[in-house]
Structures are given as C-alpha cells and as structure tokens.
Amino acid sequence: MAQTNRRLILRARPKGLLAPGDLQLVESPVPTIADGQALAKVKYLSIDPTMRVWMSVDSYLPVVPLGEVMRAAGLAEVVESRHKKFKKGKKVLGLTGLQEYCVIDAADKRGSFRKVPPIPFLSDTAFLGVLGVTGATAYFGMMDIAKPQKGETLVVSAAAGATGSIAGQIGKIHGCRVVGIAGGAEKCKWITEELGFDAAIDYKQPDWKEKLAAATPKGVDIDYENVGGEIMHEVVQRMNLHGRIVLCGLISGYTKEDPALESFATILRKRLRVQGFIVLDYLDRFMEAATQLGKWKMFGKLKDRETIVEGIEKAPEAINMLFTGENIGKLIVKV
Ligand SMILES: NC(=O)c1ccc[n+]([C@@H]2O[C@H](COP(=O)([O-])OP(=O)(O)OC[C@H]3O[C@@H](n4cnc5c(N)ncnc54)[C@H](OP(=O)(O)O)[C@@H]3O)[C@@H](O)[C@H]2O)c1
Known part of the structure; x- marks a missing residue:
C-alpha cells in the first residue's frame, strides 16, 4: 500500500474562481486505523458547485475551516478494516474529502458513508452522477x-x-x-x-x-x-x-x-x-431514486454522460470547470 496520502487543504477563501494556492496539495502519511474504523482508498471524487459555497460561507453545512482537507463526496474502496459494517473490498460512498485515503469511523454518528449497491451492469461513477x-x-x-x-x-x-x-x-x-x-x-x-x-x-x-x-x-x-x-x-x-x-x-x-x-x-x-x-433531506429515500433512475437507464429512457478529469492534483481546476462550463454531464475526478 502507498505510504503517502495526497490531500488538498483549503488555505484561502477564494474570490471569484479558485486561484492557485487556495487549495494546496500536501503529502501526509496514510492514516493508521483503530478499532471501529476502516481505511478506504478514494477512487472517484464528485466535483460539485456547492463546494465553492462550502469554501466561503456557512450554508446548509458549515464552511470548511482553513487548514482542513477540502470537503467533497467520493467513491472509495475499503482497503483495511476494523469496522463491523465496512469490510475490506467493499465500495462506499460518502464525504471522503479531496484526498487519496479517508477513514470511516463507527463513532461518526452522522453516518456519512453508505455501501455502493451491488448492481453489476453499472459503472462506479454512475453512483456519483445519475444514480447518486x-x-x-x-x-x-x-x-x-x-x-x-x-x-x-x-x-x-x-x-x-x-x-x-x-x-x-x-x-x-x-x-x-x-x-x-x-x-x-x-x-x-x-x-x-x-x-x-x-x-x-x-x-x-x-x-x-x-x-x-x-x-x-x-x-x-x-x-x-x-x-x-x-x-x-x-x-x-x-x-x-x-x-x-x-x-x-x-x-x-x-x-x-x-x-x-x-x-x-x-x-x-x-x-x-x-x-x-x-x-x-431525502437521504432515506435515495434507494427509491436509484431504483427508478436505474430502471429508466436500463430501458434506454434516460441517458447520462460524464466528464472525467484525471489526477487529484487537477481537482482545483476541475472545480473551476463547473463555473466556466467546461463539463458536460457529471464532472468527476479520477484519483
Ligand atoms: N438543492 C440541492 O440539494 C442541490 C444538489 C445538487 C446540485 N444543486 C445545484 O444544482 C445546480 C447544478 O449542479 P450540478 O452539480 O448538476 O453542476 P453542473 O450543472 O454539472 O455544472 C454546472 C454548470 O452550470 C453552468 N453555469 C455555471 N455558471 C453559470 C452562469 N453564470 N450562468 C449560467 N450557467 C452557468 C455551466 O454550464 P453552461 O455551460 O451551460 O453555462 C456548468 O457546466 C447548481 O446550482 C447546484 O448548486 C443543488
């Protein structure tokens, strides 16, 4: 397993589009886990306009404090586990942050992580876009x-x-x-x-x-x-x-x-x-949405498209793409 965890830290509150240095790429050791925790490797990051709001002001979630890993949703795979619910090899969705590894903690009562439903014909990224x-x-x-x-x-x-x-x-x-x-x-x-x-x-x-x-x-x-x-x-x-x-x-x-x-x-x-x-507000009805959207997709009634940017170091540019309109469909960073 890699020894370092590359993470994007919020250093400054952007004015307008993100400027170089607002998010700083740093290398930290991969976290070690305790009982009740799991370590997950982030595979894909969802790039959302709301991230720009989280960088600046309190909204429906508190503003991200300066010096912390930038908040982001992502899809990750458990690589080591001392957590009852999330076993090694399971794919999870949740607030991973803009980083390569995240820790899932049973003590996190907000339960921001959930398992990716095992639906074989769908790509992982669909769970960040059309079914996410x-x-x-x-x-x-x-x-x-x-x-x-x-x-x-x-x-x-x-x-x-x-x-x-x-x-x-x-x-x-x-x-x-x-x-x-x-x-x-x-x-x-x-x-x-x-x-x-x-x-x-x-x-x-x-x-x-x-x-x-x-x-x-x-x-x-x-x-x-x-x-x-x-x-x-x-x-x-x-x-x-x-x-x-x-x-x-x-x-x-x-x-x-x-x-x-x-x-x-x-x-x-x-x-x-x-x-x-x-x-x-609809978290407990997400399966209803995914089931219906999945059926429409399967029967060809719903199409989806993704714009995939490669490399966590490109995440700051990817966030700006939402505001310059360079994405079509769901914008995702492949870590
Ligand atoms: N209420 C909720 O719970 C919730 C949840 C998710 C998303 N949202 C909101 O839904 C909206 C879309 O989010 P998304 O994740 O699906 O992003 P998205 O639509 O995939 O990407 C953002 C798009 O907005 C357009 N845009 C950016 N600045 C613009 C401007 N000044 N004038 C006109 N169009 C502009 C761009 O397309 P063009 O090239 O067409 O300009 C860009 O591609 C956002 O407002 C987001 O905050 C709300």
Missing part, C-alpha cells in the same frame, strides 16, 4: 416539487449539467415540452439530439431571450432553476399562473455578488409556489 446525489436531486426536485403533468412546459437551466440533464429527461418521461438553457452549441446539440429535449437555448448568443420566448409559446409551467440571476429572471417572467419553480441552485451567484431578487415580486404576484430544497 445529482440524479437524486433531479428526481426529487421533479417528482416532489415540480410534479410534472403531460403537456406542460418545463424549462431547465444548466441543462447540460449533471442535475439539469436528468431533470429535463424526467420531464420528457412525464410528457412535458422540455426547453433547456445551456452555454454553447455542443451542449445544446446534446440535449436536443441525444436527450430528446424539445428545444435548447444557448444563453451565450445575443438573441437568447427572444429564442426562449419563441420556444415557450404557451408560457412556462415549471422552472427547474439551477442558475439564478438574469436567466432565472427571464424564465420567471414567462411563468404561467400556478406554475412551480424548483429552486435547486443559483450557480451564477456562487462566484460573485448578484442581487437579482426582483424576480420574487413576480413570484408573489402570480401566486407561484417556490420551494428551495437540499437533497440531504
């Missing part, structure tokens, strides 16, 4: 909050990303007209030609607002909102009476200040029901 947190986010946002009805119009922002691409397809499965908003021709082509969205709006083109209006002639019944700011403002102006906004994320505001709150006046005036949510 981002898939579950799309599933619960659509099924519990949006409650899509046949013939309704759904608009999804960050539509070629991990969450948006699944949310839009769930809308199609339920008979909605689905319009995705994404940056660039390649993403727009993927969501329409491969995923079956009815229309794609490239928000980097100057006429995107007119295109959005033309693509939603009957207005918008569901806004699956991942971006906020100007994009949200434009979609909200087109909402129909009694529409639903799934306020899933506001990525446009994660690297800068953005008031953009005037949309809420429209929400009030049109009696729209808005519900923010955090996927962690």
Whole structure:
C-alpha cells in the first residue's frame, strides 16, 4: 500500500474562481486505523458547485475551516478494516474529502458513508452522477416539487449539467415540452439530439431571450432553476399562473455578488409556489431514486454522460470547470 496520502487543504477563501494556492496539495502519511474504523482508498471524487459555497460561507453545512482537507463526496474502496459494517473490498460512498485515503469511523454518528449497491451492469461513477446525489436531486426536485403533468412546459437551466440533464429527461418521461438553457452549441446539440429535449437555448448568443420566448409559446409551467440571476429572471417572467419553480441552485451567484431578487415580486404576484430544497433531506429515500433512475437507464429512457478529469492534483481546476462550463454531464475526478 502507498505510504503517502495526497490531500488538498483549503488555505484561502477564494474570490471569484479558485486561484492557485487556495487549495494546496500536501503529502501526509496514510492514516493508521483503530478499532471501529476502516481505511478506504478514494477512487472517484464528485466535483460539485456547492463546494465553492462550502469554501466561503456557512450554508446548509458549515464552511470548511482553513487548514482542513477540502470537503467533497467520493467513491472509495475499503482497503483495511476494523469496522463491523465496512469490510475490506467493499465500495462506499460518502464525504471522503479531496484526498487519496479517508477513514470511516463507527463513532461518526452522522453516518456519512453508505455501501455502493451491488448492481453489476453499472459503472462506479454512475453512483456519483445519475444514480447518486445529482440524479437524486433531479428526481426529487421533479417528482416532489415540480410534479410534472403531460403537456406542460418545463424549462431547465444548466441543462447540460449533471442535475439539469436528468431533470429535463424526467420531464420528457412525464410528457412535458422540455426547453433547456445551456452555454454553447455542443451542449445544446446534446440535449436536443441525444436527450430528446424539445428545444435548447444557448444563453451565450445575443438573441437568447427572444429564442426562449419563441420556444415557450404557451408560457412556462415549471422552472427547474439551477442558475439564478438574469436567466432565472427571464424564465420567471414567462411563468404561467400556478406554475412551480424548483429552486435547486443559483450557480451564477456562487462566484460573485448578484442581487437579482426582483424576480420574487413576480413570484408573489402570480401566486407561484417556490420551494428551495437540499437533497440531504431525502437521504432515506435515495434507494427509491436509484431504483427508478436505474430502471429508466436500463430501458434506454434516460441517458447520462460524464466528464472525467484525471489526477487529484487537477481537482482545483476541475472545480473551476463547473463555473466556466467546461463539463458536460457529471464532472468527476479520477484519483
Ligand atoms: N438543492 C440541492 O440539494 C442541490 C444538489 C445538487 C446540485 N444543486 C445545484 O444544482 C445546480 C447544478 O449542479 P450540478 O452539480 O448538476 O453542476 P453542473 O450543472 O454539472 O455544472 C454546472 C454548470 O452550470 C453552468 N453555469 C455555471 N455558471 C453559470 C452562469 N453564470 N450562468 C449560467 N450557467 C452557468 C455551466 O454550464 P453552461 O455551460 O451551460 O453555462 C456548468 O457546466 C447548481 O446550482 C447546484 O448548486 C443543488
């Protein structure tokens, strides 16, 4: 077994995109384990926009303290165990941190680790994407909050990303007209030609607002909102009476200040029901999501895509890729 554990330590709170040195790669000894602990080798790291928030402010989880390993979700394999539940060779999912080895501790009552279900035809990375947190986010946002009805119009922002691409397809499965908003021709082509969205709006083109209006002639019944700011403002102006906004994320505001709150006046005036949510509230229903998403995937109703970056040392650049839009589908670092 390797003697060193490469870890990315949070040294400074980023301003805007991550700058060199905000995360510092350090080498530490591989931890030794005590009774009730297991040592796991991290295989894949999930790269999520919320990591940028965790670096800066207290949110639904406390801000990551400076000097600590950066928080991240990942998939790891147990390589040594003195833990009753997690035996050697088992694959686990949980908050591994941006590092090569992590310790699973029975005394950790939050129980952030769970076993990867033994489903043979799926790749490990599917449990970080379509059958993992981002898939579950799309599933619960659509099924519990949006409650899509046949013939309704759904608009999804960050539509070629991990969450948006699944949310839009769930809308199609339920008979909605689905319009995705994404940056660039390649993403727009993927969501329409491969995923079956009815229309794609490239928000980097100057006429995107007119295109959005033309693509939603009957207005918008569901806004699956991942971006906020100007994009949200434009979609909200087109909402129909009694529409639903799934306020899933506001990525446009994660690297800068953005008031953009005037949309809420429209929400009030049109009696729209808005519900923010955090996927962690659904932890005890994750198997339900994975089972349904897995069935849709197996029967060819759901497609997923991954952007895989090689090497833990590339994790800081990978985090920035979420904000420059260089990922399609789920962004993962292969350690
Ligand atoms: N509520 C929850 O529990 C929960 C859970 C998971 C994720 N989320 C939220 O869901 C959203 C998507 O997360 P994800 O993990 O699936 O990431 P992702 O969509 O795979 O990646 C982020 C994408 O956002 C787009 N983007 C970045 N900055 C933008 C900007 N200023 N304007 C417009 N688009 C921008 C980029 O695509 P383009 O090239 O199209 O710009 C980028 O590829 C995020 O807001 C995240 O915080 C919420």
